[in-house]
Amino acid sequence: xxxxxxxxxxxxxxxxxxxxxxxxxxxxxxxxxxxxxxxxxxxxxxxxxxxxxxxxxxxxxxxxxxxxxxxxxxxxxxxxxxxxxxxxxxxxxxxxxxxxxxxxxxxxxxxxxxxxxxxxxxxxxxxxxxxxxxxxxxxxxxxxxxxxxxxxxxxxxxxxxxxxxxxxxxxxxxxxxxxxxxxxxxxxxxxxxxx
Amino acid sequence: xxxxxxxxxxxxxxxxxxxxxxxxxxxxxxxxxxxxxxxxxxxxxxxxxxxxxxxxxxxxxxxxxxxxxxxxxxxxxxxxxxxxxxxxxxxxxxxxxxxxxxxxxxxxxxxxxxxxxxxxxxxxxxxxxxxxxxxxxxxxxxxxxxxxxxxxxxxxxxxxxxxxxxxxxxxxxxxxxxxxxxxxxxxxxxxxxxx
Ligand SMILES: [Fe+3]
Ligand SMILES: [Fe+3]
Ligand SMILES: [Mg+2]
Numbered sequence: 001x002x003x004x005x006x007x008x009x010x011x012x013x014x015x016x017x018x019x020x021x022x023x024x025x026x027x028x029x030x031x032x033x034x035x036x037x038x039x040x041x042x043x044x045x046x047x048x049x050x051x052x053x054x055x056x057x058x059x060x061x062x063x064x065x066x067x068x069x070x071x072x073x074x075x076x077x078x079x080x081x082x083x084x085x086x087x088x089x090x091x092x093x094x095x096x097x098x099x100x101x102x103x104x105x106x107x108x109x110x111x112x113x114x115x116x117x118x119x120x121x122x123x124x125x126x127x128x129x130x131x132x133x134x135x136x137x138x139x140x141x142x143x144x145x146x147x148x149x150x151x152x153x154x155x156x157x158x159x160x161x162x163x164x165x166x167x168x169x170x171x172x173x174x175x176x177x178x179x180x181x182x183x184x185x186x187x188x189x190x191x192x193x194x195x
Numbered sequence: 196x197x198x199x200x201x202x203x204x205x206x207x208x209x210x211x212x213x214x215x216x217x218x219x220x221x222x223x224x225x226x227x228x229x230x231x232x233x234x235x236x237x238x239x240x241x242x243x244x245x246x247x248x249x250x251x252x253x254x255x256x257x258x259x260x261x262x263x264x265x266x267x268x269x270x271x272x273x274x275x276x277x278x279x280x281x282x283x284x285x286x287x288x289x290x291x292x293x294x295x296x297x298x299x300x301x302x303x304x305x306x307x308x309x310x311x312x313x314x315x316x317x318x319x320x321x322x323x324x325x326x327x328x329x330x331x332x333x334x335x336x337x338x339x340x341x342x343x344x345x346x347x348x349x350x351x352x353x354x355x356x357x358x359x360x361x362x363x364x365x366x367x368x369x370x371x372x373x374x375x376x377x378x379x380x381x382x383x384x385x386x387x388x389x390x
Contacts, residue, residue: 015260048380063385064260065210070385161387180388185243185380190258190265192356193375 003044008189010038011062011071018068024090024156028129031092031154036127039094039152045073046187052077052148060160060181067158076100076149081141084114084167089156091130095122098142098149105137107172114172122151198239203384205233206257206266213263219285219351223324226287226349231322234289234347240268241382247272247343255355255376262353271295271344276336279309279362284351286325290317293337293344300332302367309367317346332362
């Protein structure tokens with residue numbers, strides 16, 4: 001895993017951004033630029049964080065020790081998609097492998113189905129932003145019918161620990177959930193003797 | 196691994212200490228107190244970071260993203276010991292399981308054997324400090340003849356990446372080395388859904 005230095009550099013860049021004390025706007029602008037650099041090459045993701053599961057998987061790659069941000073690898077097998085869900089923190093998505101489609105949902109009156117809004121297709125190397133105050137509710141799905149797709153997400157908190165919501169597609173009813181992570185061990189970014 | 200919260204709390208405490216901008220003295224004093232709390236209970240070390248190898252093993256548990264400190268699990272099987280080595284950064288050692296003996300070495304004139312100095316035996320729950328300016332050269336060995344010993348080390352840098360030295364026991368000659376780490380993946384401290 002020689003390319004792990006790319007992920008280490010990204011984490012250090014994001015940490016400097018957080019230490020700089022900027023808010024969501026700075027994270028989304030400067031973080032998007034750093035994330036674009038990270039997903040420009042596909043030679044660094046440890047294989048353990050690219051494994052397809054029976055449902056979509058979220059592997060933690062790094063969590064800031066002060067939980068100001070986290071970096072996650074999302075792996076979709078063919079046909080896999082998330083439920084309708086929110087985040088409650090800012091987010092950045094960089095496409096690493098394959099393609100995915102994000103469909104925004106807008107809640108209607110209680111008891112009515114959420115309505116689909118914007119639909120965005122991400123191709124390798126592309127980066128999209130989601131804000132807590134806009135475009136916070138969506139469904140993400142693999143856009144490739146016969147291969148996995150993988151995207152790298154950055155969130156403005158420890159996303160696996162945020163108490164957020166999934167929404168019933170028929171009634172819009174919200175149910176609280178905490179996603180956790182699919183992995184008990186995260187990549188060791190710090191063995192500089194290994195490159 | 197319900198007790199992983201102990202390690203997370205320790206990492207967050209050390210991070211706050213580093214953010215406070217103190218120097219070696221603060222780290223050694225306040226860090227020792229935090230480390231004493233960590234090794235007071237032996238219910239949190241992930242089994243993957245307690246595996247005995249053919250030689251002593253060093254498993255990274257956490258590295259500060261700015262590389263201001265690192266936390267490592269040292270595992271000694273029966274009869275295992277380090278070479279004579281230095282660190283070049285401050286260090287704290289907390290005994291978790293078993294017992295270990297640290298023997299200080301003092302370099303003599305070139306071509307002569309380093310001479311043993313202080314000899315310290317650490318028992319479970321005890322914490323010792325080493326400073327870059329004093330007691331920097333030593334040998335550590337398992338003091339238990341028939342079981343593994345494990346201690347938790349904290350260093351003032353990314354210890355696996357520090358270019359430091361081992362010393363020939365006959366001539367005192369220094370050879371540069373970078374230790375790296377025994378693990379490609381470190382514990383995921385951040386899945387608060389898992390406790
Ligand atoms: Fe999402
Ligand atoms: Fe040592
Ligand atoms: Mg889990």
